[in-house]
Amino acid sequence: MDELPIGRRVAYWRARRRMSQQLFADQIGKSKSWVDKVERGVRRLDKFSVLYEIADVLKVDPQVLFGGESHRQPDSVNCVDQVEVEEIRAALENYDQVVAFFEPPLVEQVSLDELRKAISHAWASFQHAKYGMVARSLPKLLRDAQSADAAYDDSAMTATERGTRINAAHLLAQTYQIAASVLRKLGEHELGWLAADRAIGVSHRAGDPLLAGVATFRVANAMLALGRARPALDLNVQVAHRLAPASGAEVTPQRLSVYGMLLLQGAMAAARVGDLATSRDLLRAADEAAERLGRDANHYWTVFGPTNVALHRAAAAVDLGEHGIAISTHESLDPEPFGALLPERRAHHLVDVCRAYTQLGDLDKAAELLVEADRLAPSEIRCRPHAHEVLTGVLRRSHGTPAAPLAELADHLGVAV
Template identity: 45%
Template structure:
């Protein structure tokens, strides 16, 4: 039996497993109960509303027609689209272009919005051109942001090694900026986790966190204590000076009193 011959509930279950979701996770994202998901997958509850099928397809990141068994395409991230991103990441000869930072920031913001709404098909289409434009602008901030979006998308599409490459590019673009490096390290950790390298992912995240930790501040009373120590050390000398002044001046005052 091919995937197109399966009941829609079985196709939902198959895609849920491919997306590494439990029934409870899928239910939470749909804001429904686990029992509802279980009944759908077993065919006990019919999916007779297209709006519900669209909602399921959105969460599972597939075309609604895939769940309906009417086409064989898999997900929004088609192999051709991923190949275009791979080609953009492989370019090292991008000529430097005048930086249109405002326009690039707008495009990057739109790309993040598409990612947050799981519009991965749109991202696959726009990222190759965006990567080329940002590489030409040579702005560390814009490079880090674009490489991070690319890495996050590739993790979602199951391209963990390519995601790690993009995240590593973000780290290189960050340079000595601790904030940019820390944000890039988030993508590195996510890509490593997607590659089942959990220990390396934890190390990358901890290293980034240590780079942005504030320097330890010395207690204020430490410096005050040193100052007070100096004053205390000087105090006997000052007291002796005052005492010596009085002892030398006392006979003179007494003689003056006797003369009066």
């Protein structure tokens, strides 16, 4: 991005703000032809007053347009900025369903098949750590899913329409969950809590207890991120007990996966409050569920299975200060199933283990894991405030100049070496 001519940088941010050349020209008091020439490099942009006005309209730091060192960001990893977060917030502030109590909503019919494809693509993108891509698609995805859900009047529905309404509610609940997951990654925890909480209510209307279970641990994740570990623990355990499969028809891969993930998230919350016994009990129960499942799977987007249990055991050990256990758990992972996990899960785990190596003073290994995580899923490192904190911790403990790959990563993130 820094190597681009200034006109190309203006074009990039104008497009990212979803502004046409004409709209942009109107806002800075220029002609569309002037904007086009600047963006193509035909006309020079050398007046600071104009540059600052453009930066103001595009809502970016002027240094971004100048190609300043503190904003180095490779084109392949475009993280989300506050303007784009506000667009998601605006979509979440839609309360058409309340208006529908008083008058039929005026909404466009949305194709559920097309919506389902878009949501599936968003899930896949999230689990491959394409957070910027997902976040920029979320405002429209939320509006479409909300419109699809609001399109039916309960009082005058046929049986077919009732089934369609349930499908629409299911898709809306998924969309809220995607929003909650992405917002948590970006450090927008309050907004993520709102989205996850919405998902629980809509899941009930969809009549799917497993969907509600998945939404529950996303609410608990938001609570945990906000420092509310004890309520997060109680919520996960409470719902896990209600979804615990006994025997017969209840023992489905889907139910085992959701139940298992609730236990894992409960174990993480217990570790955060220093409750070693509860954390181990919950991990043991999750292990049993994973054994019954037999292998790692992605039912209800949980990525639950034996390998993910091991990853959570390592993460819980880090939070409990058992850094040696975290590292030995990592080193005993079977490379084949670990390598088959989705990039988000693997990179997240490497950051967790990096924390353990940092605490034990093995900074070379910590740096190696961070660089490897960046190779696997750049957005997991470059777009997450948590990863920035971990990198800063490694650099602070380092003596002398860090290895070139780590220094380059720090440079990309704008973290002082």
